Amino acid sequence: MSTMEVKLWNDKREREMFDNFAELYAIIKATERLEKAYVRDIISPQEYELECQKLIAHFKTLASTLKDTVPSIERFADTYKMECPAALNRLVVSGVPATVEHRATAAASASTSAAAVAECVQNFITSMDSLKLNMVAVDQVHPLLSDLNASLNKLTILPPDFEGKTKMKEWIARLSKMGAADELTEQQARQLHFDLESSYNSFMAALPNAGT
Secondary structure (H helix, E strand, C coil): CCCCCCCCCCCHHHHHHHHHHHHHHHHHHHHHHHHHHHHCCCCCHHHHHHHHHHHHHHHHHHHHHCCCCCCCHHHHHHHCCCCCHHHHHHHHHHCCCHHHHHHHHHHHHHHHHHHHHHHHHHHHHHHHHHHHCCCCEHHHHHHHHHHHHHHHHHCCCCCCCCHHHHHHHHHHHHHHCCCCCCECCHHHHHHHHHHHHHHHHHHHHHCCCCCC
8 A cells, every 4th residue: 555745834934834833742742741740759849940941931932933823822732632731831821830939929928927927016016005105095995906906817827816816806895895985994904015915925936936
């Protein structure tokens, strides 16, 4: 039985286009295998990141070259039944290696935590200073304790039964039963200041790497 060679292209331009298609196909497939190898711990994060950056760089160059003939990478993958969801996510959606993504997430989380800690410290100090300045009316104290309680609840590193949260809730509930113009007695003000100071010290001790 004789075989007949089938030409995929008619001129040099078409041949170059199909060569680029083949290259794009290979990059997507290689990225999919790399993503699976990383997830399964077959390669180290350092090796993964280096190879992934190379593939992403090649992909971006090629995708830019093919933007007129391949406007949608997802459609290209679907047309050739590639089934490479991890590669498409890495190349098209993310555009950076998973290791870089994880570092960015961790940095953002640390930054958010640092901001929340600073907010808690500020609210503790403001509340204690206000009592020292004899700002003891309910409509003066209640907002401060509400802000402090809200900032403590933002900080996920604190346990739900953290002393400061429990005491602030108790004080807020007590103040809610009083009139806006009512004032704390000297004994109540001293007790609240003591509770705030005690809670602040517990808060600082509860922070990771406290004192280091």
